[in-house]
Amino acid sequence: MSDMYNIGNKELSISDINKIIQNDLKLSLSNSAIKNIEDCRLFLDKKIFNSIDPIYGINTGFGSLCNNIISSDNLSQLQYNLVVSHACGVGEEVPEDIVKIMIILKIQSLAYGNSGVQLKTINRLLELYNNNIFPVIYEQGSLGASGDLAPLAHLSLALLGLGQANFNNTKLDVKEIYKKFGWEPINLLSKEGLALLNGTQFMSAYGVWSIIISKRLSYFADLIGAISLEGFDGRGECFNALIHQIRPHLGQIKTAKNIREFLKGSNIQANFKEHVQDPYSFRCIPQVHGATKDVLDHVKSIFEIEVNSVTDNPIIFSNEDEIISGGNFHGQPLAMALDYLAIAISELGSISERRTYQLISGQRGLPSFLVANPGLNSGFMIPQYTAASIVSQNKQLCTPASIDSIVSSNGQEDHVSMGANAATKLYTVINNVEKVLAIELMNAVQAMAFRKYSSSEFIESIVDQYREKVSFLEKDRIMSIDIENSIAFLQNLAVEEDLL
Numbered sequence: 001m002s003d004m005y006n007i008g009n010k011e012l013s014i015s016d017i018n019k020i021i022q023n024d025l026k027l028s029l030s031n032s033a034i035k036n037i038e039d040c041r042l043f044l045d046k047k048i049f050n051s052i053d054p055i056y057g058i059n060t061g062f063g064s065l066c067n068n069i070i071s072s073d074n075l076s077q078l079q080y081n082l083v084v085s086h087a088c089g090v091g092e093e094v095p096e097d098i099v100k101i102m103i104i105l106k107i108q109s110l111a112y113g114n115s116g117v118q119l120k121t122i123n124r125l126l127e128l129y130n131n132n133i134f135p136v137i138y139e140q141g142s143l144g145a146s147g148d149l150a151p152l153a154h155l156s157l158a159l160l161g162l163g164q165a166n167f168n169n170t171k172l173d174v175k176e177i178y179k180k181f182g183w184e185p186i187n188l189l190s191k192e193g194l195a196l197l198n199g200t201q202f203m204s205a206y207g208v209w210s211i212i213i214s215k216r217l218s219y220f221a222d223l224i225g226a227i228s229l230e231g232f233d234g235r236g237e238c239f240n241a242l243i244h245q246i247r248p249h250l251g252q253i254k255t256a257k258n259i260r261e262f263l264k265g266s267n268i269q270a271n272f273k274e275h276v277q278d279p280y281s282f283r284c285i286p287q288v289h290g291a292t293k294d295v296l297d298h299v300k301s302i303f304e305i306e307v308n309s310v311t312d313n314p315i316i317f318s319n320e321d322e323i324i325s326g327g328n329f330h331g332q333p334l335a336m337a338l339d340y341l342a343i344a345i346s347e348l349g350s351i352s353e354r355r356t357y358q359l360i361s362g363q364r365g366l367p368s369f370l371v372a373n374p375g376l377n378s379g380f381m382i383p384q385y386t387a388a389s390i391v392s393q394n395k396q397l398c399t400p401a402s403i404d405s406i407v408s409s410n411g412q413e414d415h416v417s418m419g420a421n422a423a424t425k426l427y428t429v430i431n432n433v434e435k436v437l438a439i440e441l442m443n444a445v446q447a448m449a450f451r452k453y454s455s456s457e458f459i460e461s462i463v464d465q466y467r468e469k470v471s472f473l474e475k476d477r478i479m480s481i482d483i484e485n486s487i488a489f490l491q492n493l494a495v496e497e498d499l500l
Helices: 014-022 031-050 072-087 097-109 117-131 149-160 174-183 191-198 201-231 239-245 250-263 287-305 332-359 382-398 421-446 457-467 480-492
Strands: 004-008 025-030 090-092 134-137 138-140 164-167 171-173 315-317 323-324
Touching: 004 014, 004 097, 004 138, 004 315, 014 134, 014 201, 025 097, 025 117, 031 117, 031 315, 072 117, 072 149, 072 191, 097 117, 097 149, 097 250, 117 134, 117 164, 134 149, 138 149, 138 332, 149 191, 164 174, 171 174, 171 191, 171 287, 174 457, 201 287, 201 457, 239 250, 239 457, 250 287, 287 332, 287 382, 332 382, 332 421, 382 421, 382 480, 421 457, 421 480, 457 480
Parallel strands: 004 025
Antiparallel strands: 090 138, 134 164, 164 171, 315 323
16 A cells, blocks of 8 residues: 555545554645645735735634725735634643544645645645644634634644644644754745634544544444343344344344344354343344444535535635635534434443443343352442443533534624534543443453353454453452453454444
8 A cells, every 4th residue: 555645636535534544644735636726826816916805804804803904915914813813722632633634634625726725835734744743732612613713723823833733742842843844934825824724624523533433333332232142141033134124224234234243153042042032232232223323324424525625714716716705614514413423322332331231230140240259249340330420421421512502703603513512522422432332341251251152253252352351350350450451452453344
């Protein structure tokens, strides 16, 4: 595989973005993208020179200051002031993987040649990315319209030689990094600050990351659910394809197929079972996990449109001789999708915790709390508490951010999406669900040790790999260490199929 990814040759898929990140590919611009960028900038320069009319954000102030006309001598200063004044982020630092995706998406959006930026500005973004220089950005500050102003301002500070960035696992002042590389700060021309700050790349980056991780978690939920079913001596007929053919939701069909494949050849399934039915947390895995898969596919379709869109303002159409002010920066489509995904992924954790609860309940020949000599040993009692606490927090976090709006900019920006808050909440929900699934896996593998019969070859191989990281619990020990090792096991478990 080439170590370079060419932006501008085709639309970006979420699978493409994942491959760029996972394979540490460098970025470049296609020849057609370079031409589009240069043609658009030339058009804008001529337009400004020949026009006496106000053009929003180019020779006017911003937001409610849009009627303030700016002289031609101050157009560069206007853009500089925009970036530094909007760098008002607070809170935790945005994770580096999210910052990487933000830069990729900003380059992709600007490469269409509808934003009026200089080629050198985009080239500097490429240089930052390709040299693993990732600006320090903060989680809080964006209303999700006019785009992600505060976080994108912190991203853009690095173009000006300002702010801080993470470089070689060290946080440095950007001006120190510029000295190392012999770079000069970019002198922003008209419109460039707006092009950089107006956009949905903060929300979109969180969304892309969330889809990538959620696809893995959806697969793992099926796999862990199957191991729990075996540990609980559950019945397999509820995964029969005939059931799902007459209620043909695609996610439901896919989940049932996954579990049939996981269980293929299981001696536990072949063994006679006295119980006639299993609890819903086992029997309804296809319906619950499948609904999450369907939401994931819906949300993925929204974000694949977004990452291939132009979302700044105003937008330049050089072929049509138009500069049009609109609202493509508004994050409402993303905010609602992010909220929807949070609810869907949270449900994977909710049903997972219920399976954990069943496994420790002393049923189906399993010892109470999955440990010999219960009473002296608490065994797996408290990991279920932890899972329940996390699931409860997720329920709180799933209150939609997109139903809220607060007026800003003296009423000019009177409806906002709050999509950035939806994005950061979703990030927490996803990490929480990973922990809950890891706790279920601990319980499921422990329960398997009490079964007389073997499971399928595939499930037994997963159990063997897991036992190399988390050993069988014979007597009480510090369980948080096991939980951390279980989380790490999931994070490093290879999946053969392309889940995206």
